[in-house]
Amino acid sequence: MTGSVDIANVTLTYRGAGGGVLALKGTSLNVRRGEFAAVVGPSGCGKSSLMKLVTGLVSADSGEIVIFGEKVRGPVKIAGMAFQNPNLLPWRKVIDNVLLPLEIVEPHRRKFRREKAHYRAEAEALLKTVGLEGFSERFPWELSGGMQQRVSLCRALIHQPALLMLDEPFAALDAFTREELWCVLRDLWQKLGFTVILVTHDLREATFLADNIHVMSARPGHIVMTKRIDLPRPRDLDICFKPQFTDIVHELRAKIAEVRKA
Amino acid sequence: MNTTMERLSPWLFTIGMFVLWELACRIFKIDTFVLPAPSQIFQAIGQYWLPLGKNSFVTLWTTLAGFALAVAFGIVLGIIVGWSRTIYRGLYPVMIGFNSIPKVAVVPILIIWFGIGVVPAVLTAFLISFFPIVVNVATGLATMEPELEDVLRALGARKLDIMLKVGIPRTQPYLFGSLKIAITLAFVGAVMSETIGANSGLGHLMVQAGSNFQMPLVFACLIGLAVEGIAMYAAFAYVEAYFTRWAFRSSMSAAA
Numbered sequence: 001m002t003g004s005v006d007i008a009n010v011t012l013t014y015r016g017a018g019g020g021v022l023a024l025k026g027t028s029l030n031v032r033r034g035e036f037a038a039v040v041g042p043s044g045c046g047k048s049s050l051m052k053l054v055t056g057l058v059s060a061d062s063g064e065i066v067i068f069g070e071k072v073r074g075p076v077k078i079a080g081m082a083f084q085n086p087n088l089l090p091w092r093k094v095i096d097n098v099l100l101p102l103e104i105v106e107p108h109r110r111k112f113r114r115e116k117a118h119y120r121a122e123a124e125a126l127l128k129t130v131g132l133e134g135f136s137e138r139f140p141w142e143l144s145g146g147m148q149q150r151v152s153l154c155r156a157l158i159h160q161p162a163l164l165m166l167d168e169p170f171a172a173l174d175a176f177t178r179e180e181l182w183c184v185l186r187d188l189w190q191k192l193g194f195t196v197i198l199v200t201h202d203l204r205e206a207t208f209l210a211d212n213i214h215v216m217s218a219r220p221g222h223i224v225m226t227k228r229i230d231l232p233r234p235r236d237l238d239i240c241f242k243p244q245f246t247d248i249v250h251e252l253r254a255k256i257a258e259v260r261k262a
Numbered sequence: 263m264n265t266t267m268e269r270l271s272p273w274l275f276t277i278g279m280f281v282l283w284e285l286a287c288r289i290f291k292i293d294t295f296v297l298p299a300p301s302q303i304f305q306a307i308g309q310y311w312l313p314l315g316k317n318s319f320v321t322l323w324t325t326l327a328g329f330a331l332a333v334a335f336g337i338v339l340g341i342i343v344g345w346s347r348t349i350y351r352g353l354y355p356v357m358i359g360f361n362s363i364p365k366v367a368v369v370p371i372l373i374i375w376f377g378i379g380v381v382p383a384v385l386t387a388f389l390i391s392f393f394p395i396v397v398n399v400a401t402g403l404a405t406m407e408p409e410l411e412d413v414l415r416a417l418g419a420r421k422l423d424i425m426l427k428v429g430i431p432r433t434q435p436y437l438f439g440s441l442k443i444a445i446t447l448a449f450v451g452a453v454m455s456e457t458i459g460a461n462s463g464l465g466h467l468m469v470q471a472g473s474n475f476q477m478p479l480v481f482a483c484l485i486g487l488a489v490e491g492i493a494m495y496a497a498f499a500y501v502e503a504y505f506t507r508w509a510f511r512s513s514m515s516a517a518a
Contacts, residue, residue: 055416077418087410091431091508103427104419139508159417 003068005031005054005163005195010063011220012049023049025220026063031197031212033068033162036189038198038206040252041216042260047199050221051165054197055079068162076163077105080156080194084168086148088140094151095136098123101159108159126154129191130184146177150184157188164189166198170205179237182208190234203252204240207231215252217259225255298478303485306478313467318486321452321464324380325494328387329448333441336392340399341425344433350400361393365451366458373459383455383463390451391444398440402433435509438502445494453487464490 007029013020023046031037039047052058053065056075065072080101088097102108102119112119127136130150140148149169156164166185170178186209189196200206206213207229215225229248231239239245280300286292287299294302307314343350343357365386372382406429414424456465464483471479 052412055412057412057415075415075418077416079416081413081416083409083413085407085409087407087413089410089428089431091434100414100427101417104414104417104423106418141508156413165416 003033004035005029005068005197006064006066007050007054008064008066010053010060010065012046012053012058012060014049022220024053024060025222027216027222029214029223031195033195034193036196036198036209036211038200038210038213039216040200040203040206040213040256041221042218042256043201045216045218046221047216048167050216051081051167051197051199054163055081055165078161079163079165080159080161081165081167082149082152082156082169084171086140086145086152088148088151088155090139090141092140093136094127094132094138094140094143095120095123097140097151098127098136098154098158100155105159123154123158126158127151129188130154144177146173146181149173149181153181153185153188157192157194160192160194162194164194164196166196166200168200169198171201178202178205183237185209186235203249203256207245207248207252208235208237208240213252215255215259224259227252295475295477298481302478303481306476306482307485310479310482314464314482314486317462317464317467317483318490320380320462321383321449321456321487322490324383324456324463325387325445325449325452328384328452329391329445331384331388332392332395332444332448335388336395336440336444337399337437339392340396340433340437341403341430343396344400344403344429345421345425350404357393357396365390366454369455369458372455378459378461380460380462382458383452383460383465386451386455387448388451391448394440394443394447395437398436399433402436403429406432435502435506438498438506442495442498442502445498446491449487449491449494 007027010024010027011022012024013022027046027050029037029039029050039050041047049058053060054067054072054076056065056072059073067076067078070076088094089100092100099112099119103112108119124133124136127133127150130153132147132150132154135143135147140151143151152169156166169185170181173181182205185196189209196209198206198209210229213227213229214223215227216222217224227248231244231248284300287297292299298306343353368389369382369386372385376382376385403425406424410428411424414428419427452463453465456463457469460466464486468480468483471477471483
């Protein structure tokens with residue numbers, strides 16, 4: 001099964017002072033190349049652990065994770081990540097924040113100094129697609145929360161990763177900004193064609209953006225349901241008020257309420 | 263109106279203090295040997311400006327030499343301590359123990375080892391001032407956001423990359439904040455060592471003047487110390503503000 005992200009029967013335990021915590025148990029998940037997948041579930045169900053597993057930041061007790069035909073053993077180098085907190089470096093200008101991954105990832109790392117102008121132009125172009133033209137020389141703290149999150153998205157995408165991992169990236173934003181950024185992410189994804197795994201609490205967000213939504217159980221987490229979203233693309237924000245859309249959200253909501261009780 | 267008052271107030275208060283002091287000395291007819299009046303002290307400064315200047319310079323460079331050693335050593339040790347939790351836990355008790363030893367107790371040992379002169383002063387300045395630098399650098403590294411580390415590790419960054427790109431730059435406000443404290447401590451250390459055993463420096467001059475019962479000169483030395491201390495503190499407060507402008511962002515936030 002090359003050409004996809006395959007998580008097969010993974011178990012993960014965190015060892016802490018008060019004994020081990022079983023975070024994931026027998027979790028299996030499959031995401032095709034170029035697919036937009038969302039993972040939803042009650043809080044504390046191990047969604048973030050799943051992110052760390054896929055990017056190779058922690059290793060599983062048992063089970064296997066294969067990304068595009070390659071087994072994950074250590075940190076994978078083809079992933080971009082963004083979190084709820086934009087985590088920009090306050091001493092770097094916006095553009096230098098976006099360029100940070102290129103100073104680390106091969107082969108860009110080797111060429112970075114020589115081809116700085118070329119990379120800068122690329123970063124400027126990316127900033128423009130998220131609506132931040134003319135902000136590249138600003139410092140992050142001069143920007144609003146939504147703008148900072150856009151910069152964070154650019155930083156996650158600048159090295160053209162095949163896989164984008166998002167851990168509740170819009171959770172800290174107000175409702176209007178959040179919907180704006182859904183559209184930014186939708187457009188980036190449609191334009192660049194990367195694979196996305198989006199971890200979120202927001203069922204409307206998942207339904208609006210994703211091809212498939214995977215519902216996780218309470219801890220120890222595993223996938224209890226996978227819902228295919230057949231809404232036509234390109235999707236507009238208006239779709240959020242259509243009955244088919246709200247039906248899906250209701251269905252997901254009911255399922256999560258059920259697993260929370262269990 | 264208010265802002266000019268605010269700008270002038272440090273000067274007004276300083277001058278006011280000297281005026282009060284002078285008046286007190288005259289009204290209560292305080293003996294020069296107990297507390298010389300500012301007028302007598304400034305007279306002594308005029309009279310002894312050459313030895314005062316020479317010895318101030320010695321104190322200045324011994325302080326700065328000790329401080330420079332402390333900065334170099336403090337940054338390196340701070341990075342080592344901040345690098346891993348194991349080293350942090352292992353070294354911490356030793357450092358706390360070392361730091362709790364009053365450095366006055368160490369000066370005689372240094373004098374036995376290196377003889378009377380500037381070396382004990384430089385070393386005392388170093389010993390007394392490196393600790394806050396180590397602690398601050400280590401704290402800066404230890405408080406790095408774990409998500410940021412994840413972002414970089416997921417890109418294949420090694421520990422050294424993370425340190426160079428994130429850890430060390432983000433430690434800057436902590437480091438420069440500690441320099442302000444360290445320079446004043448280094449100054450205390452140098453002067454302390456000079457009063458115990460040296461043949462130059464303001465501390466030495468003060469002890470000598472004291473044993474000759476020249477109280478105005480003793481106080482002239484004190485004023486010299488105060489001026490030097492303020493100047494060094496101000497210099498590093500400026501350096502801090504200059505290099506870590508991004509850390510003082512609240513007053514500059516714009517664009518929403």
